[in-house]
Amino acid sequence: MQFPDALANDDVSLDIHRGEIFALVGENGAGKSTLMNILYGMCTPTGGEVIVKGKRVQRFSPADAIAAGIGMVHQHFMLVPSFTVAQNIVLNDEPRRHGLFYDFRAANATVERLVAEYGLRVNAEDKVQDISVGLQQRVEILKTLHRGADVLILDEPTAVLTPQETDELFDVIRRIVREKQMTVIIITHKLYEVMAISDRVGVMRAGKLVGVCETKDVNERILASMMVGKEVLLDALERIDDHDATPAIEVRDLHVADNRGLPAVRGLSLKVERGEILGIAGIEGNGQSELIEAITGMRPVDSGKVFIQGQDVTGKNPRQIRAAGLAHVPEDRLSTGVSAQASITENLLVGKEKDARFSIGKFHMKKQAVHAYAQEVFDRFDIRAASVDKAVGSLSGGNMQKVVVAREFSFDTPVLIISQPTRGVDIGAMDFIHKQIMDKRNQSCAILLVSADLDELYRLSDRMVTVYEGQITGEFIPSQIEKTELSYYMTGGRKEDANEKR
Amino acid sequence: MDWSTVFSLSTLTNTINTATIVILAGLGCLMTDQAGMMNIGIDGMMTFGAFAAVIGSWACASWEMGLLFALAVGLVLGAFYGLFVIRFKSDEFIIGVALNIFAAAMTTFMLRSIPGQKGSFHPATGAVIKLPTITIAGMNFSMMVPLSWLLVLLAWIMIYRTPLGFWLHASGEHPDSLRSVGRSPEKMKYLASLMCGALCGLSGAYLSLGYLSTFTENMSASRGYVAVACVIFGRSNPPLVFLAALLFGFIDAAGQRMQGVVDPYLTAALPYVGTILMMVILALRQTRRKKAH
Numbered sequence: 001m002q003f004p005d006a007l008a009n010d011d012v013s014l015d016i017h018r019g020e021i022f023a024l025v026g027e028n029g030a031g032k033s034t035l036m037n038i039l040y041g042m043c044t045p046t047g048g049e050v051i052v053k054g055k056r057v058q059r060f061s062p063a064d065a066i067a068a069g070i071g072m073v074h075q076h077f078m079l080v081p082s083f084t085v086a087q088n089i090v091l092n093d094e095p096r097r098h099g100l101f102y103d104f105r106a107a108n109a110t111v112e113r114l115v116a117e118y119g120l121r122v123n124a125e126d127k128v129q130d131i132s133v134g135l136q137q138r139v140e141i142l143k144t145l146h147r148g149a150d151v152l153i154l155d156e157p158t159a160v161l162t163p164q165e166t167d168e169l170f171d172v173i174r175r176i177v178r179e180k181q182m183t184v185i186i187i188t189h190k191l192y193e194v195m196a197i198s199d200r201v202g203v204m205r206a207g208k209l210v211g212v213c214e215t216k217d218v219n220e221r222i223l224a225s226m227m228v229g230k231e232v233l234l235d236a237l238e239r240i241d242d243h244d245a246t247p248a249i250e251v252r253d254l255h256v257a258d259n260r261g262l263p264a265v266r267g268l269s270l271k272v273e274r275g276e277i278l279g280i281a282g283i284e285g286n287g288q289s290e291l292i293e294a295i296t297g298m299r300p301v302d303s304g305k306v307f308i309q310g311q312d313v314t315g316k317n318p319r320q321i322r323a324a325g326l327a328h329v330p331e332d333r334l335s336t337g338v339s340a341q342a343s344i345t346e347n348l349l350v351g352k353e354k355d356a357r358f359s360i361g362k363f364h365m366k367k368q369a370v371h372a373y374a375q376e377v378f379d380r381f382d383i384r385a386a387s388v389d390k391a392v393g394s395l396s397g398g399n400m401q402k403v404v405v406a407r408e409f410s411f412d413t414p415v416l417i418i419s420q421p422t423r424g425v426d427i428g429a430m431d432f433i434h435k436q437i438m439d440k441r442n443q444s445c446a447i448l449l450v451s452a453d454l455d456e457l458y459r460l461s462d463r464m465v466t467v468y469e470g471q472i473t474g475e476f477i478p479s480q481i482e483k484t485e486l487s488y489y490m491t492g493g494r495k496e497d498a499n500e501k502r
Numbered sequence: 503m504d505w506s507t508v509f510s511l512s513t514l515t516n517t518i519n520t521a522t523i524v525i526l527a528g529l530g531c532l533m534t535d536q537a538g539m540m541n542i543g544i545d546g547m548m549t550f551g552a553f554a555a556v557i558g559s560w561a562c563a564s565w566e567m568g569l570l571f572a573l574a575v576g577l578v579l580g581a582f583y584g585l586f587v588i589r590f591k592s593d594e595f596i597i598g599v600a601l602n603i604f605a606a607a608m609t610t611f612m613l614r615s616i617p618g619q620k621g622s623f624h625p626a627t628g629a630v631i632k633l634p635t636i637t638i639a640g641m642n643f644s645m646m647v648p649l650s651w652l653l654v655l656l657a658w659i660m661i662y663r664t665p666l667g668f669w670l671h672a673s674g675e676h677p678d679s680l681r682s683v684g685r686s687p688e689k690m691k692y693l694a695s696l697m698c699g700a701l702c703g704l705s706g707a708y709l710s711l712g713y714l715s716t717f718t719e720n721m722s723a724s725r726g727y728v729a730v731a732c733v734i735f736g737r738s739n740p741p742l743v744f745l746a747a748l749l750f751g752f753i754d755a756a757g758q759r760m761q762g763v764v765d766p767y768l769t770a771a772l773p774y775v776g777t778i779l780m781m782v783i784l785a786l787r788q789t790r791r792k793k794a795h
Contacts, residue, residue, distance in 0.1 A: 042682075063684030078679040080672045087668060092683040094665040101663050147683075 008251060009035050009045070010207040016151075021177055021184045023194040023215070026227055027203035032187045033075070035204070036153050039185075040072040041065040052151075071144025072153040077136050081129035081145075086111045087124050089143045114142050118180075120172060134165035141172070151183045152176075158193060159285075160260070161323050163477065170197050189227075189283060191220040191491045203227055224283070224487030237434060240442040244274035246417050247307075248446030249295070250323075254304035256287070256294040256470075264290035266470035267304070270491030274414065275444035277437070279461030279478075281454060282490050287470035288450045292419050296328045297321040297449070298336075308415055322351070327408040331419035331450070333397075337404040344385060345374035347392050381406040382432065398429030405433055410442060416440055419450045434460060454483055468492045513755045515641050516670065521751025523548075523709050525650045527729035530701030531659050532738040536661060536673025537694035539587055539667045543598035544702045545726020546605030547579045551706020553609040554621050556630055556717040565631045565711060572707035573700055580699020584692045592744055602726070610719045622718035644712030653701070657740040670694055702726075722773070731777045735784050750776060 009031045016022050024032050028183075037043040039050060041060040052068045056436060065072075075387040079088045086107040087094075095106035111124035117436055120138045128136060144152055158166045174197070176182045188194060194201050195215060203226040211226050239254045249272040258264035264287040272278045282288055293299035295306050297318040307316045308324040322328075330336040338347050349370055352358060358373070360367050374388045381402045384393055405421065418437065422430040437460055439446055449458050457464055458478045466473045466489035474489040527544045533539040551572040551720055558571025586592045613619050618626065635642050652786065661667035669690050677687035699765045710717045736742030753776040757769035 040550050061684065066684055072682070074678075074682065076678075078676070080676045080679050082675060083668070083672070088679070091672065091679065092665075092685045094668065096665065101659075102665050102668065143683075429717065493781040 002131045005439055009038070011048075012204075012207075012209045012210065012320050014209055016183060016185060017200075017204055018183050019177065020199040021173065021186065021197055023198035023201040024185060024187045024204065025189055025191065025194055025201060025223060030204040030227075031207040032204050033155055034279065036072065036155060036187060039065070040070060040153060042072075050498060066147050066149070069146060069149050071149030073137065073140040073144065073155065073157060075155040075159065077140055079128045079139060081127070083128060084124065084381070085126050085139050086124040087134045088128055088139055089114070089118050089124075089146050091143070093147065110146065113143070114146055118142070118145060118172070118176060130162050131159045132165075132170070134162070137161070137165075137169065138172075144175075151185070153185045153187070155187045156189075157186065158188065158190065160368055166193070166280065173197060183349060189285065191283075194223065195220060200244075211292050212430070220491040220493075221484055224491050225285075225484045227487075237438040239438065241275075245445055246269040246274055246310075248274050248309055249278075249417075249448055250305075250307040251291075251295065252305040254291070254294060254306075255302040256290045256299060257302055258287075258290055261332050264470050265294065268467070268470060268472055269304075270448075270465060270472065272415075272446040272448050274446050275441060276462040277447040277449055277460050279457035279464040280448070280450045280467055281457050281464050281486060282467040284452055286467050286490075288467060288472075289419075291467075292328075292331070292417055293450075295321075296326065296330075296417055298322070310491065322411070322413070325413045326415040326417060327411040327413040329404055329416070329418045329421055331423070333400055333404050338392045338400060342390045344378065344383065344390055344392055344395075344403055345370060347403050348374050348377050348388075348410075351406065351411065377410060381436075396426075398425040401425050401433065402429060405436060409436060414445055416445050416447045418447060420452060421449070422451075422453065422456060430456075454486065459485070465489050511641070511758075513759055515643070516755035516758060517748065517751040517753070518643065518647060519713055519788050520754045521747045522647050522650050523705055523713060523725050524729045524747035524750055525734055525744055526646070526705035526708060527603070527726055528732045528736075528743045529650075529786070530652055530698035530705065531726075531729050532657070532736075532740065532743055533670070533694045533697045533701070534583075534691075535733055535738045536667075536671050536674050538677070538681070538693045539594050539691060539694065541598055541695075541698055542727065542730050543579075543583060543601030544594060544698065544705075544729055545722050545724060546598075546601035546603070547583075547699055547702030548706040548709060548722045548726050549574055549602075549605040549609050549720070550575050550579060552710035552721055553612065553706070553717050554703070555707035556710045558626055559631045559711055560628055561625075563628060563631060565633050568631065569704075569707050574703075574766060576699040576701070576703020576706070577696055577701070578645070578699070578761065580653075580696040581692075583699065584695030587659045587708070588688050588691045588695070596762050606720055609717070611644070613719065614718065623716045630715050632715045633708070644708060645722055646708040646712045646768035649704075650708075651744075654744045661740065665747045703745060705729075709718040728773065728777050735780050746780065 012035060024035070034043060038045050038060065041064055044060040052070065057064070057068070080091070088112055090107045095103040095110065097103045098383060108124040111122065115121060120142055122135055122138050122142065124155055128139060137160070141152070143297070157169060158415065161169060173184050173186070177184055177495045186197065201215050201218065201223065203210050203223060205227060221354045232274060251268060251270050254265050254268045257263035266287070268291060270278065278290055290299060290344050294301050297313070297316055297320070305312060308321060308326050311324045313321045313324050323403070334340060349358065352364070358370050371388070378388050383402050383406070384399050392400055395403070401422065408416070421433050421437065425433070434456070437447065439448070449457065449460060461478050463475060464478055464486070465475045466486060468490060469492070473492065473494050527548055530547070531544045532540055549634060554575040555568040555572035559565050559568030561567070579601065584598060586597045587594045589604035613623060625631070634645050636645050638648065661671065669680060669685060670693065673687035680687045680690070707723060710794060714721070729747070732743050732746035735746045750773055754773040757772035761769050
């Protein structure tokens, strides 16, 4: 399966056995969902074949997948909010009276029969918009069972559930596998769930299936190191030690909620001193994004304090926080890093447009000065494009990232917050960006670095902390810890109890 | 002024007659709204329908052919709207506005292309045959009036009581939910566009062969926009849209009655002022409900 520019699944071969619970794990963007969407007919592969119950799949469409007994519970539920539970479960397969009218009574009876058979309690006449997310997921599962599915694909089913709802879901899965001989494929990036529920596990990384194992033969640490994988050999960077013990970033007992209002950062504290890089290591979705957004003023803080250069910036807006001496390379360059339709020049100028070098008053820009400045940065950062007037959206990921880094670094702030600086960037651009980050450190900037790439963290960090479910689980010096050990802390192990577990 | 003339029997028939234009167009608009497309191009569809109905009726000397012409033109416009909004993913408002402007200009152009016609259609030979009338409780109505009532009932049954209606609504509210159970939301949206076109064609035919008996330039008089307002006010529920249209019809009819006393330009503006007031009431109610949550 290929997206316009990227191979989402690269030469993947996988067998799944009848009656097993198979877990598919990998980082965000590793290609898990794409693989399952192919199986469910939502995507068509560009090469290769899919064989279901001995028959080669000819046409890829959800209708064909349903006919072959495959059901999928998507990450984002496929339910019509204003319809009742029963209406959703029988959608496109409605019982009718006189061949024309929807039979409310028969539909409700169908739901009650399913509830009795599978023990998944729902109320047929409730509207979907009025019930909890956990119940909505049950409706989704019942919907697939109603269609006679005996292969059930669950895409990140626990992402939206409370721990108790997760336990209930796992009970349901075990029961339908045991009693109804169903086959269940569960996509997740939570490793303890893999250990808790699955019979076998497949690990994906960068579109490739890097391993399939019996769950009983592996543990969370082995899986974590398979997920993050690959060693990239790059030259060591020059590190000038001119450490200044004044903390430039300080976070005290911070609590932040995610978009659903659930706690994402739970009592996290850290300090970054001038002239050091603090790396944050963790599996994605453990509160890193929310932490960064809270520090930079893009997300409200529930409780706790954030200090930049000794100044309390808690609850201030991004402009005020930047004025305190902070620049920020955000994790998603397309949504928050650049304006894709605007030119390179315009993107480089953002935040400096009021500078006396570039404008007079509110209504006049000094075009020549702006152009000369953009050209200078363009050359210095080696941005590869036809000219500074090109739209940023037309650049490759690496060059787009260079635009973001160039802009943020040119504010010459004493504090830098950097998220995923080289995601989806080729190795040349990656090396270049790493050198820029190290230069900033050597000029005694305080840098907080979040990355899903362990190699990057090892290469750049002076210190590293691991986070798990919004809390710090350990602090390390990169040269003193192995990656496999680090991944243990990234999956919920704590430094205090590490010794007894080993 | 004498209020008894405002609330008289002829006000009642006028109310019903005027409302029927809006009821039919409103039913069309609510079909697309159910499927997630707010079609403000119904005004243009009505104008085209009205023109086609007059030409068909006059050329073939039969009201049946007039009706058929209006339906056919409505279906073509519905397909056109669907093609652009669903297939080419154009902005539905832009396409709607384009349709309205195009309809006003195109029908005027075609009218003036017929020798001797300007402003309205007055053929030298032949005649425009009107739709038949029916007597209900001693009052004469165009056949389209009871038909529109029947259509309100049928639309309600379809949307709230049949699987087809559920699919139509699902294609608007959550298209992927429909796709994931193996039914194409795009096909439902096309169906909605076609039904909208046909109903607007009927509305136009009633306008030129029932309400009046000729085509005049811009004869829809923005009643399509009023129908859109009624659909929003009635939350796309046919009986509620029907009531909203009746309210509009009453304001219009009462305004006509008051023309002798009040400035006629002012009374002509009444229905539109009423429509705006309806929308303001609706908006206030919704914000209050949001606050209560």
